Amino acid sequence: MPELPEVETIRRDLNRQILNYTIQDVRFFDTRVIRDISPQAFRKILLGRTIDQIHRRGKALIFQLNPKPVFFVVQLMMTGQLVLRKKMRREPATKVVFVLSNGRYLHYNDQRVFGRLQVVADLETMKYFRNLGPEPLSKGFTAQKLAEFVRTRRRAIKNVLLDHTTVAGIGNIYAAEILFAAGIDPRRPAAGLESREISRLYRAIKQILRQAVSLRGSSVNTYRDAAGQKGSFINYIKVYDRTGQACPRCHNPVSRIVQAGRSTFFCEGCQK
């Protein structure tokens, strides 16, 4: 999916364009993305409610609706997209379309149908939010907190970064880029990192995510922002999906390995 920078980009775009508008209709083309309740019940809850504010927590988008308390939560997972259009356009991946009172159509597209659309009165009822670690770009996320968490884990630091109880919103692309920026080998046991390495890691998390947000995310494959456009951080990616290509720092070929069943890209020359 979209990781934190991509989801944050969508949030900002939608916040500028659809606040205070009302959901007038919900049209289903594939109901598999509605999981816990019937599509009819889902539709009934949303109809007539106004979008007060759009938040993000980790990789989830949270639409705060009025009358309260109702939150419409979207998890895009691997291939979900939220695209705002002036006309309804049904594509193969189009699953649900929300008709808004400003005459716009918010399309939920999802090629692989992993995404989830939920309505809840209390976010804490969702397991995802109960277990989620701190927001990496918030003041509450400190080097101290990262250090406390990292020191108790024996598994590889790459897997600890991907674990959303450590820190929210980091996925496979940014885990690779963050570890490259920090010069840390993704295979290192987390508990073995020295203080200065954890400091470097902390700074890399902030720096890479901030830069990616400012560039509107990366588009490796299916990610699109709320206007259907690609993000430009793709042009600044150093190691992700670049197996065999020269490391921009030391010119060694980039390596690909598998950790916990997922690809890891890194430079053996300068990540120690």
Added chain:
DNA sequence: AGGTCGACCTGGCAGC
């Protein structure tokens, strides 16, 4: 209890 693995899905691409 921490950690890993398969399941959930579809589509693109490499190799034969």
Added chain:
DNA sequence: TGCTGCCAGGTCGACC
């Protein structure tokens, strides 16, 4: 051309 197998940005539950 067409088949097979592999791969993909995430999360959860089952299992060791």
